[in-house]
Amino acid sequence: MNHDPDRPRDIAHIGPVELYTPVLEESRGFFVDVLSLREVHRDDTSVYLHTWDDYQSWTVRLIQREQAGIGRTYLRASGPQALERLPGIDKRVSDVYGLGEVSLFTDPDGHEMGVYWDTARYEADDTDRPALKNQAAAYPGRGANVRRLDHVNYLTADVPKTSAFLADVLGARCTEQIVKDDGSAQAVWFNLGQKTYDLVYTEDWTGANGRLHHIAFATDTREEILRAADVCLDAGVHIETGPHKHAIQQTFFLYVWEPGGNRIELCNSGARLILAPDWETISWTRAERAKGQAWGLKTIDTFHTHGTPVVPPPGR
Amino acid sequence: MNHDPDRPRDIAHIGPVELYTPVLEESRGFFVDVLSLREVHRDDTSVYLHTWDDYQSWTVRLIQREQAGIGRTYLRASGPQALERLPGIDKRVSDVYGLGEVSLFTDPDGHEMGVYWDTARYEADDTDRPALKNQAAAYPGRGANVRRLDHVNYLTADVPKTSAFLADVLGARCTEQIVKDDGSAQAVWFNLGQKTYDLVYTEDWTGANGRLHHIAFATDTREEILRAADVCLDAGVHIETGPHKHAIQQTFFLYVWEPGGNRIELCNSGARLILAPDWETISWTRAERAKGQAWGLKTIDTFHTHGTPVVPPPGR
Amino acid sequence: MNHDPDRPRDIAHIGPVELYTPVLEESRGFFVDVLSLREVHRDDTSVYLHTWDDYQSWTVRLIQREQAGIGRTYLRASGPQALERLPGIDKRVSDVYGLGEVSLFTDPDGHEMGVYWDTARYEADDTDRPALKNQAAAYPGRGANVRRLDHVNYLTADVPKTSAFLADVLGARCTEQIVKDDGSAQAVWFNLGQKTYDLVYTEDWTGANGRLHHIAFATDTREEILRAADVCLDAGVHIETGPHKHAIQQTFFLYVWEPGGNRIELCNSGARLILAPDWETISWTRAERAKGQAWGLKTIDTFHTHGTPVVPPPGR
């Protein structure tokens, strides 16, 4: 895939996200105790949580819902003018906690998204004020100590269509992809700035729409992920696979399932960034993927079959 | 300092740099054996070296010169149009190894810089071909294993003037700064994309022009830096200070002097990035800096007195 | 110093220790929140705390006392017969929580010690039961996550005399030492098994008796110590020096002061062990020590002047 390096990057980063869970308080417990987020706001059906180095007022909203899954993904525009340049807006709302006016739309697979410019800054209080003023809140020193939301990996019934949407409408750039034997994309990794990726679309084997593969949080070190594995082990959290290193994007990873059923990744990319403005998309074939992950780990079956909400595969 | 978030980011990243050294082969030995760069090209008076994850054909050029110091810093434009938008060019040259046409200029303190768009990709050969095709060369597994050039810290006789140049001409954004009691800046950290910083200017206490404080290389982990300290210890490399963590920017650091006398930093920022497009410059006062580095280390005297080329302070 | 390799090693390891503190609850807060110990027992004037991988029922007892300092150090014999072989016992007591009969004595500098064989095993409950049955309690995932007590460093007015006591009476072996220009020992590191050291005596510049330099806790990684530095920073704990690496014994260290004033070390030795049964004592001279710690850090002044209880130096 090619992109125009001179096209302005109108989306700065992925912002807060909403997750649905059938067990709100259990999910909250996982995010607070294991991932080390902090509860910062609450309403009748949801809880707002913050990662310690997010400059914005909240990072994840957990919403009580019959089935697990992903709600809205908010994206911050790069500036007021960038916000105006973005096309395809369905409607504008002003009732989102911590954000100013949000322009809502859906991707071609039905995932809800919202772009915004105005946002409230996180304000630490006496219990989490950091010693160094260049971080949002004190380092929690608890559980996985995730620094920030890193990326969202969506399932989609039509990778090429959502991929085109990301490239054409949002101006995201495809850094790596999996191509099927027929040459079409099976999964695509897009970035918004210099991170290796921010938004990922993976083919949904069930043909369903609007589902989630996982959301991921970044840690500062691989050691935090190794320790998080011990924390999950003792806390009875389901470890799906890892820790190991992906061949694609070389991310060091651990996948666990939060109590509501959503897959959560802890990830670390070391100092790897995509600095080249004309980075050429890396394509991985079936043969290459047959080698397994970077150090040879075979991909676990559930990685291909579990998504939220859980749906029966077609024909069963 | 404020900036316009909608202003396009016309410089993508700092590119290769030139360093002067009075002891070319000794300096080369340090960069190859201790930092783990690879020699990729050589001419009569200089050696071109490559870090294993640089997508470009070379990262550092060591040039034999009577005195240590910094030569040209090359900056890659974000695109062909971005290159055209940059003002203040002195002349264009086409004789730089591995780069296309380069637009040359100097900063207000006399440091030479060059902006370019066309660049040659690094091509691994049979001796350094990586197993994973999303990295430029095989992981060296030697010395400090630095992944890439991270930033350049220049000494300047006039911080406000060079700072204005970075902001106004290059469109760089100031993420953190040290302010003197009179409110003027004593040191400024600017970034070009989402890294915490790429270009730094520090006040030159000697009043001299065009000098270097240090260049820095990024490692994937803090552990690589701790091990590098052992490698330097056994190799007889002068360790100036560290490993420790800066309060400013929170960079984990180690400072050593290469055989030519130039100060070299090994640095790691964990997963810290500046994602906010309207990040407000963090200012550090003298009182705040009196607390020392993040964990209390007092700044070593030579950090304020050593630069290259070495010059006698005024009045002595 | 020489020792007879065939002499049985009658002391297996240092056991629980008692610390005095003028601020019992504040000290308890530090040990629980920052070091990650767990309160397991309490009486009128003291609190018993446990590190997560101690097989015994408690690790540290904090005792309310007007002045900070060290109380008894308990040492576990290698077996019932080993216990009988140890000479120089003052009296036997059976009222120590979690221990069987204890043979009490003092070292030549007046530090109280007790040797025992019978000991209660730690029994995890539903809130700290580990997933793997080969560890005593669940991994806390909180603060510094110290695994176990590592060593005690005593101040003494007479290093040669206490050193002889360690060697002759306890059968400990000197692995490293600092020698003064007159050839006498200024500090001595002794081990009881295959660890690099367990008991250390450092000359007390004040001439006082029975004081403490520090007690140390082992972490699994250096990364835990780097993170602990951040936890201490945000918690307002006084960081005295580090993280850095000692030249002597090569221990990676961080020194902090707990709220009661006692110096606490977090330490990691990597995979370093003393396997040679005829290890020859390594001696460090003043000239060698002038190079600073392993990577060049100069020893901070308070490291030579602070001990507990705090006493005025002689002649002042």
Add this chain to the structure above:
Amino acid sequence: MNHDPDRPRDIAHIGPVELYTPVLEESRGFFVDVLSLREVHRDDTSVYLHTWDDYQSWTVRLIQREQAGIGRTYLRASGPQALERLPGIDKRVSDVYGLGEVSLFTDPDGHEMGVYWDTARYEADDTDRPALKNQAAAYPGRGANVRRLDHVNYLTADVPKTSAFLADVLGARCTEQIVKDDGSAQAVWFNLGQKTYDLVYTEDWTGANGRLHHIAFATDTREEILRAADVCLDAGVHIETGPHKHAIQQTFFLYVWEPGGNRIELCNSGARLILAPDWETISWTRAERAKGQAWGLKTIDTFHTHGTPVVPPPGR
């Protein structure tokens, strides 16, 4: 299994080992380039290699032989008297490079062993002299940087018999074991001092005798093992499984096959030691092992089927 804590520990540590390889120079290349050992001696059919923190003159001898496998394992006695106490000696030889008189014997499965007291110290030369005199040689800063040989895991046709030999004759202590449904041991981990284990016997499913499961080298950190995985990946070394953490003994591990076919483990135990002189053997059942390794990794098939020399299983 019980042991008498008062029985002296007559074996201090496992000493150098011999490995057979059909491709001597290729195996040497792996040990030097990937594991970072150093060639220190050579004769017609073998090469002697040294790990950087081994106080003895050599660590591994690679011997050209038609089939891969393990040769002699040398064990250092705890002292001259300890050497005399050891029974069951077949003969004494004095022709082993770097060692004094060696008392030879075989374990019940036919593995050759030798116990010795006199040993030559490693002497660094100008190319590997360490800056700190408490380590044997300079830190290599190359490949996996293994510090020392950690343990040997033998295959045996009769675990109970070899286990009794280890306990009764050598005085080793069983720290953990796998028990079959009939209560007999399938694998046993024994230690000689305070390490978690030094000698391991695993049931040989082929019924053959004298074979090797793997030898292991200790690294200082888990990060060294993660990096070693990258080094092996780029060097084309076969990674069998890992990095991951064993449930048994909690060792962080990576298993690779050296060019001769012998399985090599890189391992790290953090600060875990067996300090209790009356440690009770931990027994793992089939049901417990069905949970996989500590974080859930399923044991790879070849782990149960590959040993050296390679032999066809019975009945095929």
